[in-house]
Amino acid sequence: xxxxxxxxxxxxxxxxxxxxxxxxxxxxxxxxxxxxxxxxxxxxxxxxxxxxxxxxxxxxxxxxxxxxxxxxxxx
Amino acid sequence: xxxxxxxxxxxxxxxxxxxxxxxxxxxxxxxxxxxxxxxxxxxxxxxxxxxxxxxxxxxxxxxxxxxxxxxxxxxxxxxxxxxxxxxxxxxxxxxxxxxxxxxxxxxxxxxxxxxxxxxxxxxxxxxxxxxxxxxxxxxxxxxxxxxxxxxxxxxxxxxxxxxxxxxxxxxxxxxxxxxxxxxxxxxxxxxxxxxxxxxxxxxxxxxxxxxxxxxxxxxxxxxxxxxxxxxxxxxxxxxxxx
Numbered sequence: 001x002x003x004x005x006x007x008x009x010x011x012x013x014x015x016x017x018x019x020x021x022x023x024x025x026x027x028x029x030x031x032x033x034x035x036x037x038x039x040x041x042x043x044x045x046x047x048x049x050x051x052x053x054x055x056x057x058x059x060x061x062x063x064x065x066x067x068x069x070x071x072x073x074x075x
Numbered sequence: 076x077x078x079x080x081x082x083x084x085x086x087x088x089x090x091x092x093x094x095x096x097x098x099x100x101x102x103x104x105x106x107x108x109x110x111x112x113x114x115x116x117x118x119x120x121x122x123x124x125x126x127x128x129x130x131x132x133x134x135x136x137x138x139x140x141x142x143x144x145x146x147x148x149x150x151x152x153x154x155x156x157x158x159x160x161x162x163x164x165x166x167x168x169x170x171x172x173x174x175x176x177x178x179x180x181x182x183x184x185x186x187x188x189x190x191x192x193x194x195x196x197x198x199x200x201x202x203x204x205x206x207x208x209x210x211x212x213x214x215x216x217x218x219x220x221x222x223x224x225x226x227x228x229x230x231x232x233x234x235x236x237x238x239x240x241x242x243x244x245x246x247x248x249x250x251x252x253x254x255x256x257x258x259x260x261x262x263x264x265x266x267x268x269x270x271x272x273x274x275x276x277x278x279x280x281x282x283x284x285x286x287x288x289x290x291x292x293x294x295x296x297x298x299x300x301x302x303x304x305x306x307x308x309x310x311x312x313x314x315x316x317x
Contacts, residue, residue, distance in 0.1 A: 055296050055300045059248070059252070059253070062248070062249065063245075065256055
């Protein structure tokens with residue numbers, strides 16, 4: 001197989017990480033909404049943590065993006 | 076058409092050679108200086124009246140100060156007060172770089188890993204030095220989780236050490252990749268607008284408008300995350316897990 005073709009396949013494979021990130025972000029906001037419906041008064045207090053968790057989870061997706069970029073452009 | 080990656084190109088504005096090191100003045104340095112000047116202006120000019128009932132700009136300056144002061148107080152405690160100026164500077168600098176990068180035709184210094192990694196490495200080395208200065212060799216107990224059987228420790232200690240050394244990289248890559256991905260996405264959709272023309276271009280245009288709002292949130296959020304993670308690392312070094 002041609003090396004450039006393998007590169008494209010590898011970059012595509014690197015995006016599989018998005019599956020986990022999707023589950024993670026859905027889990028964060030889903031848990032927040034179900035928690036907020038049970039105890040609406042506590043909701044504003046934990047929203048900062050929700051955003052922090054969102055940003056940390058989203059960063060995992062971007063690590064995958066960096067790996068895809070590295071496969072495509074560095075090697 | 077221009078490539079969406081072209082916005083990240085570093086252009087030399089003034090050639091400068093310091094003892095064989097290329098220290099040229101680039102568009103990246105220009106935008107960093109603009110960010111510093113604007114941030115200083117907001118704080119100095121906003122606080123010039125020192126009114127008891129703050130005006131608009133003074134409220135912004137006070138809000139930013141209070142926000143970070145509260146963050147340091149909640150996450151590090153009283154012993155973190157010493158490091159508050161550093162964390163405020165870090166937060167404001169990253170925030171201004173991120174937000175100014177959203178202005179069309181501007182440049183985002185934080186979209187370059189060399190900039191973010193310099194900051195992250197500074198935080199990492201600084202926190203490690205603070206830890207060793209405060210606790211001496213006892214600082215190494217950070218790598219040994221409490222109440223774990225000895226057999227498990229053989230596995231956990233290397234993991235803790237690796238996760239400690241991976242911190243500056245994850246801190247740097249998080250900020251850089253967020254900025255890079257967001258800006259690239261905006262430019263790719265900008266290309267769609269041009270390609271689809273006056274008939275179909277409205278849909279990606281609407282997406283860009285919505286996404287710019289989200290990018291503003293991300294710009295703030297990433298500065299916040301960088302600052303709060305610095306606080307957490309500092310807390311680890313000062314209080315050693317308890």
